[in-house]
Amino acid sequence: MNIAVIGGSSCSRKAYSTAEAAGKLIAKEGWTLICGGGPGVMEAACSGAKEQEGLTVGILPSYDGHEANSYLDVKIPTGLGFVRNILVVRAADYLIAIDGKYGTLSEIGFALSEGKVVVGIDTWAIKGIIKVKTAKDAIGEIKHHVKQKGN
Numbered sequence: 001m002n003i004a005v006i007g008g009s010s011c012s013r014k015a016y017s018t019a020e021a022a023g024k025l026i027a028k029e030g031w032t033l034i035c036g037g038g039p040g041v042m043e044a045a046c047s048g049a050k051e052q053e054g055l056t057v058g059i060l061p062s063y064d065g066h067e068a069n070s071y072l073d074v075k076i077p078t079g080l081g082f083v084r085n086i087l088v089v090r091a092a093d094y095l096i097a098i099d100g101k102y103g104t105l106s107e108i109g110f111a112l113s114e115g116k117v118v119v120g121i122d123t124w125a126i127k128g129i130i131k132v133k134t135a136k137d138a139i140g141e142i143k144h145h146v147k148q149k150g151n
Helices: 013-028 041-051 081-091 102-113 135-149
Strands: 002-007 032-035 056-060 074-077 094-098 117-121 129-131
Touching (some): 002 013, 002 041, 002 081, 002 102, 013 032, 013 135, 032 041, 041 056, 056 081, 081 102, 094 102, 094 135, 102 117, 117 135
Parallel strands (some): 002 094, 032 056, 056 074, 117 129
């Protein structure tokens, strides 16, 4: 299963720590981590996943992938800028939004419009986001939805 962690390319220490914990838990479940591939929340999630020997995939905005964080296993440069956000959403079965600004907001909007589950930690207050406080709670919500779907 593919879980996207979305959030800002710059973030607070709290958001970084939360994203790192989410990455660890995603890897522990044996799921693949999908992200935008850059710094901030994306880097933190990848760092956590790599700590647990998880698989990390970054869908990058540039043609050359220069912004790729060092924890990516698979780097997919697109040359699409923020338009690549739809690819992050489409590649994910479920999404965890941590913090974030307008790029994160666009990913949330795409995901909700496609009927995907978005779990949010300290992110946008939008109808449809399942708000939780911790990475552990986010993984619990995803597991609950997976069980409901019978996957």
